[in-house]
Amino acid sequence: MFFLKELPTQQMVAGYAKTFSVKDPNTVQNALTMMRDASLLLRLLESYFTEHGTSQLRFLVMIVIDREPERDSLLASEIAERIDVSRPVMTRTLKSMLEDGLITMEADSSDARAKCVAISKDGKKFLKQILPGYFQTISSFMKDLKQ
Amino acid sequence: MFFLKELPTQQMVAGYAKTFSVKDPNTVQNALTMMRDASLLLRLLESYFTEHGTSQLRFLVMIVIDREPERDSLLASEIAERIDVSRPVMTRTLKSMLEDGLITMEADSSDARAKCVAISKDGKKFLKQILPGYFQTISSFMKDLKQ
DNA sequence: TGAAAGTAATTATCATGATAACCATGTAAA
DNA sequence: TTTACATGGTTATCATGATAATTACTTTCA
Structure with missing residues (x-):
């Protein structure tokens, strides 16, 4: 499990969004944030489990x-x-x-x-x-x- | 990447929360939901990439x-x-x-x-x-x- | 300036996810 | 009731993540 440590900035997503006619750049940004946060939490949990031998x-x-x-x-x-x-x-x-x-x-x-x-x-x-x-x-x- | 398909119900989380003195069962529920959603989206994206040979x-x-x-x-x-x-x-x-x-x-x-x-x-x-x-x-x- | 420590990349190896192909058993339908 | 298909579980194999150890080069500093 991994994902971008630094998310693309809003400007960057907005740039891609314009180039590729994305209608909802905010939604995309939210999705990226969600995947990043979930990745981090899952890593934390995985290392918690590893510490406890599971x-x-x-x-x-x-x-x-x-x-x-x-x-x-x-x-x-x-x-x-x-x-x-x-x-x-x-x-x-x-x-x-x-x-x-x-x-x-x-x-x-x-x-x-x-x-x-x-x-x-x-x-x-x-x-x-x-x-x-x-x-x-x-x-x-x-x-x-x-x- | 995988996670529970069916999330624990609110009652279930509340049950665990009570047993283990968790102060913020709603936050926990939100975190579980986030990890589940992110897992599903990451799977979708992974299969999109696979379809395109990447x-x-x-x-x-x-x-x-x-x-x-x-x-x-x-x-x-x-x-x-x-x-x-x-x-x-x-x-x-x-x-x-x-x-x-x-x-x-x-x-x-x-x-x-x-x-x-x-x-x-x-x-x-x-x-x-x-x-x-x-x-x-x-x-x-x-x-x-x-x- | 020479030794020690740090860093970029790689190699070797392991852990853990997937799919494909396979038994054995169970179910349904001709 | 026999044949075909479906299902539970396993095996074999591959893909892709990790860590530890190694090589080669850079940097630091006594």
Whole structure:
């Protein structure tokens, strides 16, 4: 993830906008700002996760299972779909999370192909440990943004 | 680049916020929304670039050189710094862009280590071709967002 | 002015995203 | 019920991001 550190100035966007008949230079400027800010925040979060020996993807896997209201497990394909990541990446990630004891996997009783993924006790404990810092990182980033 | 397709609902964030004493759940919700939207737009743009045989990184390389007001070339390290990407990635990318004739590179006259990177004629032509669709992609995405 | 530190670029290597192709199982339709 | 298609998951492979270490040149300063 990366994006321009210094955004193009308004004049610059206005210049391009004129050359290429863009009707809404302000909207374009807003979009560029949004992508830059999101890139910065995602980097911050990624490095927060790295410091704690995990990653954004692993975190999201645990979150989507944890937030599921009526079930305590999801199929690997459901997780991939919700996070919007490819299935091979999900396979690889779940394998390493299983090895690290963060999740449990068992065969689905009604579909022999499927695998039910749940958060382990250790996984829940770990999630609880990292969530406060996650929210803290977001809050302080957003505060800085406004200034 | 990926992020949750379905954002946590306000209730859900409020729930986590209460559990973890987050003071500003709305700010957190806004940050999550921003990261999701930026991810989607960046994906759209990446696939636009792929369709045209290029990538966001190659595009940004050309943009930062093109927008430079008083010079028509930049050092590889300056480009990397502005785009906020690592130097080895820059080395690799510039190599392939040079092979494809999009840029020119020559030794710096005052520093034997450095390389001056400029956009080639073909590169400029190409940039002009893809910019309208780039702005169009951003505009229509932002329009959809508001609805 | 010569040693030490700093910097531009590269190489080697790893991490993590994607797609394509593949099994195995499940579902639907002739 | 057999054939065709769809789906869950995996494997193989590639693309593209990162960091660490290296080379070559520049700068600083004792």
